[in-house]
Every structure is written in C-alpha cells, then in structure tokens.
Amino acid sequence: MGIFTEAYYLLLIFWRNCFPAGNFKAEDVPDLSGRVAVVTGGNVGIGWETIKVLLQRNAKVYMASRSRHKAEAAIERLKTETGKEAIFLELDLGSLASVRRAASEFLSKESELHILFNNAGVMGPPLDQLTSDGLDLQFGTNVIGHHLLTKLLLPALLAGVRSSPDQHARVITTSSSGAMIGAIDFASVRDGPARRKYTKEALYAQSKLANAIQARELAKRYGGEGIVAISADPGSIETDLQRYYRDVPGIVGVLTHLFLKTILRPAPFGALTQLWAGTMPEAINHNGKYAIPAARIAPCRAEAYDDELGKRVWEFLEEEVREA
Structure with missing residues (x-):
C-alpha cells in the first residue's frame, strides 16, 4: 500500500471517530430472556457497559475476567444498578491454559451459548510484556486467546443456534479503528528481532486487523451452521484501555492527553456498536462484516477481505492453539 492509501485510511479513521453516525440506542436492544451470553473483560469499560444492558434485557451473563476481586466488585x-447479577468466570486471555480452564468451567455449567462477546483487549503495553506462552501480549490476548476461547465454546454456540429465536448464535469481536492502519507480520507474534522492530502501536493495530480478519473467517466457516460473526470498532472511547498512555512524560504526554480528551467518548457509547451486532435482528444479515460507530456496517481496509491472507491467518491461529 502506498503513502496516499495510508493517508486515506488515517483520514477515514479521523472522520469516523469525530463524526459517528447512526441513531441506535441501548434502549433498542430487545428482550433477551432465555439467552446466555459471555463477555470477556467485562469488569470495566465497554465490557461492563455491555453486560449492564444485557442484564437489563434479562440475559444470563458470564463476566469472563482475570481478576476475581475486580470482577466481584x-x-x-x-x-446495584440493574437488580440483576452477572456470573464470574475466571479467564486470563494471556494464558492458553487459563482459556482452556475457563471454557471447561463454562461448559460444565451451560450447554448453550447464544452470544459471545470477545471484548477484552490490551493496548500499548511495554514491549517487554509477553503472554505466559511467550507471545506478543497484544496479539496473544486480543487475537489468539479469543480464537481458542471461541473454538472451545463452539459446541455451546452451535447448541445456542438451535434454541435461539432467530436460529443464530453470535460471536462479536471487538476490533478498533486501528485495524484500518494494521498490517500482518506473522514473525512478530513471538518475541524476537522481527517483533522488536515494531512500535507497540503498530503491534496493536496488527492485532485489531487480525480481529477483523478473524471474524470474517469464522463467518465463512460456520455461517452455514447459524453462527454470525461480526467485528466491531467501538470508536475512540475513554476506558482503562488507555492506561499505558496516561503517564507519558513531557510535551508528548501533554499533547496525547489533549488529543484523547478531544476525541474520546464515554464507555456507554462504545458498547453500542457491539450490542447492536450481538442482539439486533438485522445484524444477522451482516455476517463476517465490520461495524463502526454507532451500529452501522462500513468497509475495513482492503487486507481484511483478502481471502488468501484470511486463510493464512486462520491456519496460523489454529496452529498456535494446537495442544502439543
């Protein structure tokens, strides 16, 4: 891709974040009685707001989080706010062993799953931070951990298809506008010289593009069995995801703070697009697509629709989660 193409994507990101369209509201989410949902990373930010609406609409919701203390709070x-109670499911997406334990625990309690929100994510950690399996923390958490969780929960999702009123189960993966400037380099997923040549921002963008590809590939493989997979850009949202950027020293920190204050929107707004994708009847017509704020379908970058790249990404993920 040339410099003009990349400039176009940057301008598109700016436009979409500063001027989001759509009139979907949380109040539009239908009654979800009898539905079972899992939300990863649901103890803060967009995940918490997503769970709040799901509970208000009578879904049974599992909050899949790493910290029991934070989750219980x-x-x-x-x-207190809804009169309903979510269920804690211990999950550390940075550990494939933890993902397997979480999936096993869920399946011991539930035979059906109707909505899986692959919501958790990490953005901009120090480059020295890796997953327990030696993977780039951002790609390992945002992409590989979620791939394994989805794979292990597929039997419950397929059972959820049969009991769902619309005969579909949904897997909604939180991507980002960062997907628009991402590029896939498989060599950068494990630590080494190939990874160290990238900035943490570039590695984050790679993971978010991979999320968009991941959703499209899941839709291609399981759409015929009733699985709807959509990737969702929540917009630029004020959440704990920015924690690694709040203490940047000097003028760079000041400018970063001012920029974020200018474009960031509250967490309830960030939940809207994935709530629409995960609950609204019309969303089943957009399998494999990329949703943007607020609750509308739009193009991702061209690489997200490259069938050969998608096949390579899927095969790479399958290999990474394969048990020795």
Missing part, C-alpha cells in the same frame, strides 16, 4: 455494582 463490578458484579456488585451491576447488581
């Missing part, structure tokens, strides 16, 4: 706050 979040569950208590949700109970």
Whole structure:
C-alpha cells in the first residue's frame, strides 16, 4: 500500500471517530430472556457497559475476567444498578491454559451459548510484556486467546443456534479503528528481532486487523451452521484501555492527553456498536462484516477481505492453539 492509501485510511479513521453516525440506542436492544451470553473483560469499560444492558434485557451473563476481586466488585455494582447479577468466570486471555480452564468451567455449567462477546483487549503495553506462552501480549490476548476461547465454546454456540429465536448464535469481536492502519507480520507474534522492530502501536493495530480478519473467517466457516460473526470498532472511547498512555512524560504526554480528551467518548457509547451486532435482528444479515460507530456496517481496509491472507491467518491461529 502506498503513502496516499495510508493517508486515506488515517483520514477515514479521523472522520469516523469525530463524526459517528447512526441513531441506535441501548434502549433498542430487545428482550433477551432465555439467552446466555459471555463477555470477556467485562469488569470495566465497554465490557461492563455491555453486560449492564444485557442484564437489563434479562440475559444470563458470564463476566469472563482475570481478576476475581475486580470482577466481584463490578458484579456488585451491576447488581446495584440493574437488580440483576452477572456470573464470574475466571479467564486470563494471556494464558492458553487459563482459556482452556475457563471454557471447561463454562461448559460444565451451560450447554448453550447464544452470544459471545470477545471484548477484552490490551493496548500499548511495554514491549517487554509477553503472554505466559511467550507471545506478543497484544496479539496473544486480543487475537489468539479469543480464537481458542471461541473454538472451545463452539459446541455451546452451535447448541445456542438451535434454541435461539432467530436460529443464530453470535460471536462479536471487538476490533478498533486501528485495524484500518494494521498490517500482518506473522514473525512478530513471538518475541524476537522481527517483533522488536515494531512500535507497540503498530503491534496493536496488527492485532485489531487480525480481529477483523478473524471474524470474517469464522463467518465463512460456520455461517452455514447459524453462527454470525461480526467485528466491531467501538470508536475512540475513554476506558482503562488507555492506561499505558496516561503517564507519558513531557510535551508528548501533554499533547496525547489533549488529543484523547478531544476525541474520546464515554464507555456507554462504545458498547453500542457491539450490542447492536450481538442482539439486533438485522445484524444477522451482516455476517463476517465490520461495524463502526454507532451500529452501522462500513468497509475495513482492503487486507481484511483478502481471502488468501484470511486463510493464512486462520491456519496460523489454529496452529498456535494446537495442544502439543
């Protein structure tokens, strides 16, 4: 891709974030009685707001989070605000062993899953931070951990298809506008010289493009069995995801703070697009697509629709989660 193409994508990101369209509201989410949902990373930010709406619409919701202490505090706050109680599911997406334990625990309690929100993510950690399996923390958490979780929960999702009123189960993966400037380099997923040549921002963008590809490939493989997979850009949202950028020293930190204050929107807004994708009847007509704020379908970058690249990404993920 040339410099003019990349400039076009940057301008598109700016436009979409500064001027989001659509009139979808949380109040538009239909009644979800009888539906079972899992939200990863649901103890803060967009995930918490997503769970809040799901509970208000009578879904049974599992909050899949790493910290029991933080999750229990979040569950208590949700109970106060909604009168409903989410269920804690211990999950560390940065550990494939933890993902396997979480999936096993869920399947021991539930035979059906109707909505899986692959919502959790990490953005901009120090380059020295890796997953417990030696993977880039951002790609390992945002992409590989979610790939394994989805794979292991597929039996419950397929059972959810049969009991869902619309005969579909949904897998909604939180991507980002970063997908628009991402590029896939398989050599950068594990630590080494190939990874160290990238900035943490570039590695984040790679993971978010991979999320968009991941959703499209899941739709291609399981759409015929009733699985709807959509990737969702929540917009530029004020959440704990920016924690690695809040303490940047000097003028760069000041400018970063001012920029974020200018474009960031509140967490409830960030939940809208994935709630639309995960619950609204019309969303089943957009399998494999990329949704942007607020609750509308739009193109991702061209690489997200490259069938050969998609096949390579899927095969790479399958290999990474294969048990020795």
